[in-house]
Amino acid sequence: MKLTGAEIICKALEYEGVEVVFGYPGGAVLPLYDKLYDSPIRHILVRHEQGAAHAADGYARATGRPGVCIATSGPGATNLVTGIANAYMDSVPIIAFTGQVNLSAIGRDSFQEADITGITLPIVKHSYLVKDVNQLAATIRAAFHIATTGRPGPVLIDLPKDITIAQAEFEYPPQVTFRGYRVPGRCDSAQVYQAARAIGEARKPVIYAGGGVISSNAAEELREFAEKTRIPVTNTLLGKGSFPETHPLSLGMVGMHGTAYANYAVSYSDLIIAIGARFDDRVTGRLDTFAPNARVIHIDIDPAEIGKNVRVHIPLVGDVKPILKELIQRVEVPDTGEWLKQIEQWKAEYPLRYTNEEGVLKPQYVIEQIWEITRDKNAVITTEVGQNQMWAAQYYKALRPRTFISSGGLGTMGFGLPAAVGAQIGRPDAVVFDIAGDGSIQMTVQELATAVQYNLPINIAILNNRFLGMVRQWQELFNNKRYSQTEFPDLPDFVKLAEAYGAVGMRVTRSEEVRPALERAIATPKPVIIDFVIAREENVFPMVPAGESLTKMVGC
Amino acid sequence: MRHTLAVLVENQPGVLTRVAGLFSRRGYNIESLAVGETHEPTISRMTIVVDGDDLVIEQVVKQLNKLIDVIDVQDVTQAEYVDRELVLIKVNAEPSIRGEIMQIVDIFRARIVDIGYHTLIIECTGDEGKIRAIEKSLKPFGILELVRTGKIAMVRGQKYEED
């Protein structure tokens, strides 16, 4: 039987097991929306296409399944760009469908025409402009395969309107073959053997775990590996949840705002075992002084990550999970007794700390309370970007994978709320918190309407300092407190704003109100904003100034 | 050091943009790029000359390999290979000096492919050294236009003695 392009898309999504898509309609995708109207696939109507991309991203991270978003041509497509770039930087599998003008109209600056495949070229894993309806089904199959295998990432499919109207015989290919795309197979056993020996010989080894552990679903293996070898584990921002941060072997996060003991451990280690992590500059600090005495084992599915930023002695290219399994079998257990003692000393001497003062509300305290109240629950935390994100990373101890979702590589303010929408849609039973700043939340606050429409009981905790706090912190430390364009003299009343959207708003100004407010928020079956009025000029410490060595921390 | 890469890609629109975009985005320097269809019409072959130290070249090759449309990448720099480039040079050539120019053309086994009132167009094929040499030799006459194809390269076949 012949189907239209739009029908083929709906059917293909069903074949891919897609239950929900996030999108926003427009002229070029009218035929698609007409077919979605009858489709069993659930469509979540966002309020801005950036929200659709971030929601698909949050959905993917929270569930481990690919996220799908849809936008119309021109401005709809360009509104997706930040969300696509975000997914690209954090290796999140999303598939973006964009409308396009008719094939014959392409290239003539037609109404709402934008060269979206061109615009997104450097921020997608791959993209397609469909020019033949007979290729559509295979293209969608290919897009899902590419997005979800190897190092995951966003794939864009641009759909000229006439392609979605034209008809073709529908046959969904069970698989597609590529001449130029191969997912790395099993890692060479000789390499694993070498790594196992190097680990046995190490005296000051440290595991540095990134988002790849989570996308490979290898948290259990990581735990077994660390416990068997008694090697301490530090994680990146995206690696939060790859290893329980309350575990005695956990060092918490490493890097610019990492714990002092994680930064010391990495800096003085003799062996770094990097797992699904990419030696980002926010992690390494100054490269030429990074971990001067360490050999490096690097486990990653993307061969291009090996040696990109630091010299790697033993590369293990492949999927993290089977490699860890093999390594667990083969590894020689090192003698880390002295080293762990040293680390205990650092932990005792340089703990994460802040002071609670009478009459002022500290953001760290708020995060600690959110952690206390959700630690035993099925909870998902998303964050915005800035101080709120770093306090969340420091004080919210992630225990399980896919429970801490943050924009790492791109650092996108406005990510947290739409990501929370996606996470809550994907995990309806979870308690979802977006830890936000007063600046970030204003970037995508319109998605509160989405949350209200779909009855999503998301909790938005705004750490309100009436500053673009992180930028202000840099200005305080490096620009003589010249607060250029970082203060908000007038903010909306977030309580009223919540109410205007049909959500619930609360304001908290004192420590003792924190706990009851959180309890009330969690018990409320609607979206809630809690406006936490915090100490305005609180800073995130420790901090490694940009471009400095990891050991040159201030404020610890 | 300069490296010569032989890159097989899907013969599809947009592939050149992806490859060129990769080089500019990651800050790699393309010295030349030549592209054309192969004997298998769905595959094109690019010869890319790129400058960089070993680490950079390793990244270039890995990043190219990550492009879905890239089928194969070979760094032929260390291999025994044949390389050629074609150049067309339009030179000032008043009748009185044409003899001298033709001698140069002969020496380089180049060809004259167009004769104008005041100009000649010379076609020359060869490796980089030869192309540079003929350009230098013709410079004194006044080069009006010059176009090069960029280098193409192919690894030599195995020799009988090596069997």
Ligand SMILES: Cc1ncc(C[n+]2csc(CCOP(=O)(O)OP(=O)(O)O)c2C)c(N)n1
């Ligand atoms: C889209 C975007 N624009 C600008 C920035 C630069 N930036 C990084 S942190 C920050 C301040 C964030 O302020 P706020 O959301 O109030 O959070 P706080 O740091 O105060 O917790 C800014 C402007 C960014 N990361 N993203």
